[in-house]
Amino acid sequence: MPKKLITSRLMASTGGFKRSKMRDPKRMLTQSQKKRWSDVIGDLDETDMQIFDGAGQTVAEIRVKTRKLMHEFPSKKPVVFIDYLTLIQSNECYGGIPIYR
Template sequence: MPEKQITSRLIASTGGFNRAKMRDPKRMLTPNQKNKWSDVIGDLTETHMQIFDGAGQTIAEMRAKTRKMMHQFPYKKPILFIDYLTLIHSSQFYGENAHLQVTEISKSLKTMAKDFDCPVICLAQLNRSVESRAIKRPMMSDIRESGSVEQDADVILFLYREAYYDKEIDDHSLEIIVSKNRNGPVGTIRVNYNEHTGRIEE
């Protein structure tokens, strides 16, 4: 996703703006929302968030950018969000063997988290098999090339919305399923999800 789209989503979820209306904010947002706009931008600026949307980045490039950020903000520990696992370029060529490629990337991300002493949160795709099951709640075996990811990750979270599959129900809840937690309990947390703004809250 390009930086412009990510920024737009961050503004929508932080300010509680309807994403559809943000396509034409001058005409579709209320006067109160327009007045709130600059405060939302200010709140996001204070996070010192940096977005790198270059395609096919390598772990070495991510490490260099992280090191630069840590020099820039020496008193703040970074949190790295990576979207997504199999878009990362590996340092070696493995031909058609995706499993070896994911294994290398997964171990490199774990090493990066240890070296920089910071959380590394990486999104991963699920296999298509989840769509063909009667019960569609995801589980660890649904992660593509899951073996190394299951082994290396400290925490594995899945998101599940019943309303995504059953359009008839009026359910705005989102399940955050903690399938693996190396240093704590597993289980399911139910939160409210606003699909118009993308905001998640208790």
């Protein structure tokens, strides 16, 4: 899923917005929703969330990115969510048995 769509869904679920109204927030949101809009953007901006939306990533690439995050933010433990596990490329071994796609 593209980063832009994930961000849009996060904003909608966090702020309680209908995604159809988010297409033109200046015109379609009420005044209280507009205030909440800026609060939601501020809250999401304060997180250390990283979204990697590249297709065909390997297990090794995901491991490297996770370790980099652990080094970058040593006081925090990363939480990794993977969407579409079937799209992960694998040519590694598991327990000595090669895994092929």
